[in-house]
Amino acid sequence: MVDRPILEFTPRDIALLRPANETERLAALRDLNILDTAPETQFDAICRTAQVLFDTPIALVSLLDEDRQWFKARCGLNDDGTSRDVAFCNHTILADEVLVVEDAGEDARFGMNPLVTGEPRIRFYAGAPLILRSGIRVGSLCIIDTKPRRFSTEQANQLRDLAEVVTANLRVYQDRSEHRRVAATLEDTDDALRDANTRYASLADALPQMVWTVSPEKRVTAYRNASFRTYYGETERSGGRTHSRNHPGDVERMSSAWEAAVSSKQAFELEGRLRRHDGDYRWHRIVMIPLQRSGEVIEWLGTALDIDHIIAAQNALKATGDLLRLAQEAAEAGIWEWDMRDDVVRLSPMSARMHNLPLPVGRDAMEIPLADWKAQVHPDDLPGVWDEVKRAIADRSTYSCEFRIANPAVPAEPRWMQSFGRMLDDETGEPARCVGLQIDITDRKVSEARIAHVASHDNLTDLPNRAVFHATLEKCLADIGNAPAALLCLDLDRFKTVNDTLGHHAGDGLLRVVADRLRESIGNDGVIARLGGDEFAIILPGTRLEDAQAFARTVIDAIGQPIHLGSQVVTIGASVGIAHAPEHGLEVDLLHRHADLALYRAKAAGRNSFQVYTKGMDEALEDRNKLEFDMHLAHRKGEFRLNYQPIVGLADGQIRGFEALMRWPHPTRGMVSPAEFIPIAEETGLVVPLGAWALEEACRFAASWPIQARIAVNVSAVQFQRPGLEAAVANALAVSGLAADRLELEITESLMIQDGDAVIACLHRLRSIGVRIALDDFGTGYSSLSYLRRFPFDKIKIDRSFVREIDDLDAQAIVRAVVSIGERLGTAITAEGVETEDQLALVTQTGCTEVQGFLFGKPMTPEQALAFMREQSPRKAA
Structure with a gap:
């Protein structure tokens, strides 16, 4: 499976998420008169119930106002609300179903949400909408965890039931509001009648x-x-x-x-x-x-x-005055006055401390010459400050400026000040004084610098991110002149295997090691960026093509060194694509595309190598895209076919079943190899509808056989990742009328490492309806005997590579070991790719129970397979 970068949703994107009936929804919410009301036991009790029932640290009754999320009840959270643009519940009210986010860090909608990246560090969320009436969802009952977790359909139903209890309590508020309106109307009517008396x-x-x-x-x-x-x-x-x-x-x-x-x-x-x-x-x-x-x-x-x-207004005005005074003190704002007639600056005690000046004993202010004040301003900032002051003098207006002053405690890190001033005229109308306020904004400046760095760098590797990469490459190409430049696109080989087998924590550590090695390899000669996942790019300004190739070799060698991840030692590789400017393009997107094409070619050539872009690569990509287009067209036209290869029992030579194999007779290309079109089908997702078709077609054909043999159908890992596989199996059996125990699904070992628990749970559900499960191509992937212990496969198919080398003693030993395991677990063992009498004899000696291969029959059309079954004269073992 190809890793794809997570899309980043900005607060603006999320702020645009509004139900179509937002105005009606807000009116209904406000009619409840519940916002900002005191806590109530019934809502608090529901929150506590949800917290205990689902074993989550946080449970909330959330109401979505126009710009905020307010919590009527909360458990495990101190805040009484958030802004609406970061609220997960803003997504929940878009539909009547329970919204489940099993891992917010990996979810495109929430990966960059500040409630995920910061406190309370949400990783799991489930929310049931509070539906006041049809289409009117005023909020949600939600549960939150700081760890990713699974959430079953039963749990979702339980959460929805609790939400109905919350909604019932909200309707009490609705009834109260209606009663008040009715009462007010009646009262006004009665008053009007009485007013007519006199x-x-x-x-x-x-x-x-x-x-x-x-x-x-x-x-x-x-x-x-x-x-x-x-x-x-x-x-x-x-x-x-x-x-x-x-x-x-x-x-x-x-x-x-x-x-x-x-x-x-x-x-x-x-x-x-x-x-x-x-x-x-x-x-x-x-x-x-x-x-x-x-x-x-x-x-x-x-x-x-x-x-x-x-x-109330008088009290508020007094409170505001007190607040302003306290705010000035709390903000540690300093007051100053500049007398322009004698160029003396008077400083309050706070201003004096900001300028590192000791206030004389018994004085509530101090005076210094204007020249001394200027001397404390950073020389790079003084011209800008003084230009702003002169403008304010000329305009008789206010000014605001920021500047640095010396910091005796840390000389290398001066403090930042923000100063506000207003010019005052004397009785003749000439500027005479300037009074103002000064505050220390050092912390703000540090935060702004940190935010700017975070916005432009990858938070895992601290490398520049995609935005910086694009801007840097654009500037490099604009300034290229007569100096060449190179772009290297890099992708890690076997990274996904490490990530899947050792976990995301190990994968993150590996990416950090790779980033460090890239920095060491490139030094100050270029700019390195992480574009997402395990994809990196290197910009090398002023670099010739042969030097770029040397850099690529250095990078590949550096990354290929063993990497220690705790107690584990792993080895990965790198594929590199090189595009060179100006000959390969002077536009960012074009040069990047060419480097990506070269990277694609490097990976296709066997990985752990580099390729330089050539014009022919465009044609290869176009041919691949044309093949993808033809595949979609062939699927719509029903051009794909199934062939069937027999599987024979070694004990009696009888047909045990057939394996359905997909074939594509292209109208102009001829017969297209599955090795060519299946990877494209998996990459584009077309394998899901094709797989569903293959299941139904194979089951329908098997139901017509004259013998009670099994039909084996290969299932892709992509079909497990997408919803609907179990429904497709059930539909194929129902439409064909085939008994479930005659259907055998073949899966590969690589599928087991992607999400082992989820896959095994799905296999158990399929097994529960009678479907048989076979482990295909055993020994070629990431073999682990733990899979055989965790799931009792009905059959293990030994890959043809072992059969081809069956005369080798080591290969025989491996096959015997698998056969021994199969016998202990009660699992059938099928040897694939049996093509010669010698191979047949040896697999028979090792104890295999079934064989499949050209010696017994090549893949056949449905008509040929039926004839083969009627003959019932397959080749028997000697």
Whole structure:
């Protein structure tokens, strides 16, 4: 399988992920009135349940607002939300199904997500959407782990069931909102009817203030307008004493004012907090006016205007002022003033410390000449600073600039300052002073440099990345003039084997060793970049072609040295393609393409070598692309055919089955070898539909045989990597009516190392329905007896290379060992490629149970195979 670089999704890419009904979805979310509400036991309990049920460190109830992700409930995470552009749940709400990311580090959507590369270092994620109604997904119930992990369909269903419980609780909020709206509508209708009773009531109900009347003796409320009833609630009875509605902190003050007003029969006005029907207190401006008749107060008319927002604004303004002062202190900002008339700079204590100047004892500021201030600015920065100052003086405006000053603690690393200033004129309109603020931005500058480095370098090898490679090569070609340049594209041989057998950690270590060896080999003569996976590129400015070839040999020799990875020692190789400018192109993409073509040719030539681009390589690539096109066309037209080669039992010479072999009779090329078209089919994925067709065709043909023999079908590793293999097998059996135990699937050893656990699990499922499993070409790949122990194969097929050398004692010993293992495990042993009587005799002596090869029959058309079966006279062992 060919490694492919992971695509990088930017925050902008992810920010564009929005459901088509986003406006409706947000409206539904906000109608719930749940955002930023306090924790609730039912949501917290669901989170804890999910955390325990799935054994994950983190479980969240996440709601997706327009620009943020807010957690209504969370376990294992301190933050109450994130920005929406990094939220995994932003993907979850795009569909009704559970979203499962088994390894975020290897997922194109999330590999560069800051929640993956940084805290909390998400590697596994599963999220079930919270579906308020059809198409309206307001958030998700999700679980998170810091390690990659598998997630079964059953687990996904369990997570979806828990999400339904969350949704049910959300619908309670939905019902509450609807009830409030209905209640408000009914209340407005009732108020409108009552307002029609009298002109006075209509006027009073239209006022924003609460209006009521109070009897002077009993001090109970009589009339209450709509605002009053709304604030205190319709259910409150008349007769409540006025001070019972006051804030406990205001009761004494308001009671005193009321008693004084009653005694003096004078109106009064004050500010106080009144308790609303829901228990909340809000500030009001309260006015009480006595209504008199014949000099006696018969009633008190009260009004209360809600001024809570005004009080809140005043408090906020005060808090903002305090915050600004504290922020200035926390940011360690220094204040300075430059008197232009005498060129003296006055520094606050913080500014003095920034400039490494000791503040005199007892002084709250210090003065230094402008020349001394300039002397502390880095000489490379001073011209830019002074140009900005002169511009601000001319424009009578503000300025901002950044500059470096000396750092006595680390002289080689000066500190960075950012200075803001404003010019002030004197009474004549001439510039006289400049006042400003200065802050230390050294940490920010260091972070910016680090970010710039990360953005331009591969985080594993610290080599320049693809973007830097492209820009460097573009500049090199633009400046080429009369000096040549070379581009080397390099790909590691056998890297995938190390990565698959020893793990990704070992693969990462190997890539770091390769990067170091490339640096040592190239030195300062060129630029090395990692383009992705195990692909590297080297730009060699001013290098002749013969020198580039010498560099390639050096690189191949360096990489070919043994590499120690912990307790393991591995040896890999390198294939190198060389393109030379100007003769091979002066455009980045063209030169890179030519170097890639040369690399492709080097790998095809046996690897661990280099090739220089030639024009014929374009033609070879075009021929390969034409063959790929013809393959897709042949698949649509049904031009592929199956031939069948018999498999014979050594004990009785009877036919045990046939192996289905794919053939392609090309209309112009003639018969195309499987060795030529199968690799292209696997690379393009066409092997999946071709494989499904082969399964169905072979099973249909086998169902028509006059004998109860088995049909063997080869299955590619690509078919295991893509979904649908098990469904294809089941469909082929169902359509043909063939018994499952007559179908035999042949797999190769190389498949087992790619994802052994997943492959073995799939094989067990296929075995459970009766299908037989054979291990093909045993001994040619990455043979491991552990595979035979972990999965009981029905058959082991010994590769034809052993049969061809069967007269060699070592080859015989190996075959006998495999036969012995097969006998112990109850596994049939088939010898492939038997072509001579001598080979037949020897494989018989070693104990093989079945044979296959030209001696017994070449691959046959379906008609020939049927005739062969009817004859039932295969060649028997001597």
